[in-house]
Amino acid sequence: xKVFKRLLLVLGAAGAVGMLARVRGKGGVPPTTGGWRELxxxxxx
Amino acid sequence: xxxxxxTFGEAALDxxxxxxxxxxxxxxxxxxxxxxxxxxxxxxxxxxxxxxxxHLLAEIATAFGPDAQAVDFAPGDPIPADVxxxxxxxxxxxxxxxxxxxxxxxxPVASSEEEHDALEQLRVLDPxxxxxxxxxxxxxxxxxxxxDALARHAASMFEKVDEIRVARTGWAGPASVAxxxxxRRVPVRTWHDGSWREDHPHGDSLVWxxxxxxxxxxxxxxxxxxxxxxxxxxxxxxxxxxxxxPKRARLRRRFGDEGEWxxxxxxxxxxxxxxxxxxxxxxxxxxxxxxxxxxxxVAARLVGALEPRLDQPGVHGLGSLLDPVPFLAELAQRGxxxxxxxxxxxx
Numbered sequence: 497x498k499v500f501k502r503l504l505l506v507l508g509a510a511g512a513v514g515m516l517a518r519v520r521g522k523g524g525v526p527p528t529t530g531g532w533r534e535l536x537x538x539x540x541x
Numbered sequence: 542x543x544x545x546x547x548t549f550g551e552a553a554l555d556x557x558x559x560x561x562x563x564x565x566x567x568x569x570x571x572x573x574x575x576x577x578x579x580x581x582x583x584x585x586x587x588x589x590x591x592x593x594x595x596h597l598l599a600e601i602a603t604a605f606g607p608d609a610q611a612v613d614f615a616p617g618d619p620i621p622a623d624v625x626x627x628x629x630x631x632x633x634x635x636x637x638x639x640x641x642x643x644x645x646x647x648x649p650v651a652s653s654e655e656e657h658d659a660l661e662q663l664r665v666l667d668p669x670x671x672x673x674x675x676x677x678x679x680x681x682x683x684x685x686x687x688x689d690a691l692a693r694h695a696a697s698m699f700e701k702v703d704e705i706r707v708a709r710t711g712w713a714g715p716a717s718v719a720x721x722x723x724x725r726r727v728p729v730r731t732w733h734d735g736s737w738r739e740d741h742p743h744g745d746s747l748v749w750x751x752x753x754x755x756x757x758x759x760x761x762x763x764x765x766x767x768x769x770x771x772x773x774x775x776x777x778x779x780x781x782x783x784x785x786x787p788k789r790a791r792l793r794r795r796f797g798d799e800g801e802w803x804x805x806x807x808x809x810x811x812x813x814x815x816x817x818x819x820x821x822x823x824x825x826x827x828x829x830x831x832x833x834x835x836x837x838x839v840a841a842r843l844v845g846a847l848e849p850r851l852d853q854p855g856v857h858g859l860g861s862l863l864d865p866v867p868f869l870a871e872l873a874q875r876g877x878x879x880x881x882x883x884x885x886x887x888x
Contacts, residue, residue, distance in 0.1 A: 540873075
């Protein structure tokens, strides 16, 4: 029973670390200035 | 003259002249929407529909009215007589025999294929298509597809392009989800310093798409990198990234019948006016809707139902097949609109 509880604890901790890493991702810096402008004719630039 | 009300584009054909017939193979999320767009395209007079699900096929053919007709056609069959253009929206790897049959019948093809092995199998048909004198457009979707045209458009603003980065999040249907999962899992081939480099998949990185999609985790994949390399052989670095699909079916069901919202982003880095600069384009649309519209417009232009006609023989991605401005104009008319990021892009 003790081993089982320890196993659950280890698995839970691993899952929490995995979730944190997954949520945070890596790299990428948000564009802090600017925005999106729809392209319009005739040049669509 | 057809009784349907024209909706999109300018008809290039005299409707009293020969009947233009399109064969749409595969009526999944993308194929159905492409068929809908083609029904509403002046210059396409008749639509033949094929799918392995006979019940679905009959239902869609009835819904599309008198201009649409269900036919008994399966990959491997010869192309029916009087078909002027073939449109394929099939799971990865299935459309190769359809494209082969179309080339044998000298009928142009638009394919929504996006998986890299299957794209390679289609690319090797290039000499056959050139020999037959027909154009085959592959990777006709949101990304690949629309992003290739946007990359071409952005590249035209630079004296020299150094790098192209393409990213997409979103998927059209179950087959698209399967392809995205496969691409994210297998070893990656990237175009780096003018040559191919093989690597294992790295972790995800955040990519900023237009709102309301915003930031999503994306992973570098092989995908349709080869189509971009074909279109931009002199560009040193080209990369394609895909977002993560939902892990469980119960999550997918939450997105509803209209399908998953998707987004694509194109970054082109290079030199203009003596300095290093970047142009960023993005699109937000339901992935299947955007892919269906792209597929339909390419097919209509291959057959001359929309101008300018695409008649460059060979197998091409959209970055090398078409002039982006009229293409973007036609898509905008159909509700698929791209945007440019104005601000400080981050390298």
